[in-house]
Amino acid sequence: MELEDPTMADSTIKLTVKFGGKSIPLSVSQDCTVKDLKSLLQPITNVLPRGQKLIFKGKVLVETSTLKQSDVGSGAKLMLMASQGLHQGEGPVLKEASTRPISRTVVSDKIDQRKPSLLVDKKRTDRWKATGVIALAQANLKEIPEEVWDCGSRVRVLDISENFINEVPAKISFFGSMLKLLLQGNGLSDESIQWEGIASLKRLMLLSISHNNLTVLPAAVGSLTSLRQLDVTNNKLTSLPNELGLLTQLEILKANNNRITSLPESIGNCSFLMEVDLSANILSELPETFTKLRNLKTLELNNTGLKTLPSALFKMCLQLSTLGLHNTEITVEFLRQFEGWDDFDERRRTKHQKQLDFRVVGSGQFDEGADKSW
Numbered sequence: 001m002e003l004e005d006p007t008m009a010d011s012t013i014k015l016t017v018k019f020g021g022k023s024i025p026l027s028v029s030q031d032c033t034v035k036d037l038k039s040l041l042q043p044i045t046n047v048l049p050r051g052q053k054l055i056f057k058g059k060v061l062v063e064t065s066t067l068k069q070s071d072v073g074s075g076a077k078l079m080l081m082a083s084q085g086l087h088q089g090e091g092p093v094l095k096e097a098s099t100r101p102i103s104r105t106v107v108s109d110k111i112d113q114r115k116p117s118l119l120v121d122k123k124r125t126d127r128w129k130a131t132g133v134i135a136l137a138q139a140n141l142k143e144i145p146e147e148v149w150d151c152g153s154r155v156r157v158l159d160i161s162e163n164f165i166n167e168v169p170a171k172i173s174f175f176g177s178m179l180k181l182l183l184q185g186n187g188l189s190d191e192s193i194q195w196e197g198i199a200s201l202k203r204l205m206l207l208s209i210s211h212n213n214l215t216v217l218p219a220a221v222g223s224l225t226s227l228r229q230l231d232v233t234n235n236k237l238t239s240l241p242n243e244l245g246l247l248t249q250l251e252i253l254k255a256n257n258n259r260i261t262s263l264p265e266s267i268g269n270c271s272f273l274m275e276v277d278l279s280a281n282i283l284s285e286l287p288e289t290f291t292k293l294r295n296l297k298t299l300e301l302n303n304t305g306l307k308t309l310p311s312a313l314f315k316m317c318l319q320l321s322t323l324g325l326h327n328t329e330i331t332v333e334f335l336r337q338f339e340g341w342d343d344f345d346e347r348r349r350t351k352h353q354k355q356l357d358f359r360v361v362g363s364g365q366f367d368e369g370a371d372k373s374w
Contacts, residue, residue, distance in 0.1 A: 013067065013074040017054070019045055019082075034070065035063040041080065043282055046259070048305060050329065051083040125150065132156035137182070141165060153177045161185050161208070170197035180206040184231070188212040199223040210234050210254070222246035233257050233277070245269035256280050256300065268292035279303055279324065291316040300324040314340030321347040 011031055017024040024044060028037060038049035045052075054061045056078050061070050072078070125147045128134045132154050136145070141163040148158070155175040162185035172181075172194070178201050186192075188209065198207070199220040207224065210233040217232060222243025229252040237258040245266025253270070256279040263278075268289025276293075279302040290296075291312045302324045309330065314320065315338075323344070335341055 011068075013072070013076070015067075015072065015074070015076040015078060017041065017078045017080050019080040028067065030068040030073070031066050033064060033066050034061040037067065038063070042305060043261070045080065045082070046282065047080075047082040048303070048327065048329075051327075053081040053083070055079040055081065129154050132177075134158045134160075136163070137161045139163060143167065144169075149174055151175075156180070158182070166192055168193045168197070170194040172197040173200040175201065176203070178204055180204070182206075182208045184208045184210040184212065186212060188214065190214055190216050195220040202226060205229065207231070217241055219243040225249065228252065230254070240264060240267075242266050248272065251275070251295075253277070263287055265289045271295065274298065274319075276300070286310055288312075293317055294319065296320050298322040301328065302326040304328055306330060309335075309338070311338065312340075314338050314344040316340075318343070320344055321351045323348075 011029055012027055013030045014025065014027050017026060019041075024041070026037075026040070028040065034054060035049065037054065038052045041047070041052065042049055056070065056072055056076060061072070061078075128148075128151050132151075134148055134151065134155060134157065136148075137159050138161075141160065143165060144160060144167075148155075149171060152174050153176050155178050157180040158175065158178060159180075159182040161182045165183070165186040165188065168183060168188065173196075181198070181201070181204060183193075189212075193209075193214075195218050198204075201224065203226050204224050205226055206229040207221075207227060208229075208231040210231045212235055214232070214235040214237060217237055217240055219241045220243075221230075221241060223246075225246060225248070227247050227250055230247070230250060231252075231254040233254050234257040237255065237260055239260060240255065240263060242264040243266075244264055245268070247270055249272055250270045251272050252275045253273060254275075254277045256277045258281050260278065260281040260283060262283070263286060265287045266289070267273075267287065268291075271292065272295055273293050274295050275298040276296065277298075277300040279300045281304055283301070283304040283306055285306065286301075286309060288310045290310045294317060296317045297319045299320060299322070303326065306325070306328045307330065318340075321344070
């Protein structure tokens with residue numbers, strides 16, 4: 001598929017950019033600058049413009065020059081090199097994401113052959129019913145065992161993480177008293193989860209569906225009004241639903257390492273949020289409603305395309321003491337212009353001093369908050 005620059009003039013040229021073993025065909029104006037071309041490549045490659053080096057005929061192209069000035073004409077072939085650490089998400093979009101965590105231990109066929117006897121362990125089933133905790137992580141499962149469903153309303157915790165589960169059926173609604181559901185690291189796709197079942201778990205307080213292959217977080221997640229922690233890291237999400245704002249009890253949101261380009265304004269309704277991690281996404285801005293998160297203490301925005309922050313963030317979010325902005329275009333000098341910066345910096349320094357007191361050693365300067373420009 002050929003991608004076109006929507007702002008291109010009549011002097012259109014066709015060129016090819018080689019990156020990650022793939023060829024990206026583009027149609028652009030010859031009058032566009034190299035910097036414009038990098039911005040066009042950002043959402044395609046998941047590499048920030050500042051981390052891109054475009055090479056043509058053995059020379060690195062200068063950002064301020066136009067393609068015409070750089071002698072880049074129709075049919076030209078450019079090479080894109082990415083600086084380490086300046087990727088967003090899990091790497092180039094062109095690369096298929098892993099279906100399970102790297103740390104996955106390969107289970108032998110011999111163990112797999114013993115699986116039936118494992119699944120009919122009556123003592124284990126009795127223990128599940130007595131404790132309400134079903135722990136089946138890394139059990140080489142391809143489906144949820146039948147005796148799990150027999151536990152019904154007794155289940156408080158279901159951990160089936162890091163398996164090969166290919167379906168989360170609607171009958172998961174049987175577990176109406178469940179508080180924690182861990183589904184991470186199964187390679188689940190959008191079609192694998194029957195969300196109407198999960199949406200009925202009104203008492204659920206923790207949902208972890210990280211390290212899967214989800215491209216959509218459906219509106220049904222807004223039904224989980226008791227949720228305190230939501231972890232959707234390391235998927236392929238491009239957005240979060242507007243219904244996120246219905247999770248008014250949410251305290252921790254982890255959505256790093258996805259392909260999220262924007263956030264819903266409704267996130268401001270999640271007034272109990274204390275920790276938000278949106279690192280390694282393709283964000284260009286945050287909604288102004290972020291300033292309504294008065295309990296926010298930690299905000300991680302590393303490796304994103306952010307160039308600014310909500311103007312009243314430091315003024316309104318008076319609990320904020322940790323701000324991660326590594327590998328963004330935001331500098332310390334820029335942040336110092338914000339109202340409330342001095343108070344934030346004092347909170348940050350106080351927290352750092354406490355870490356030193358407990359032998360948690362780190363940088364004494366504003367290393368966590370923003371890249372330095374000097």
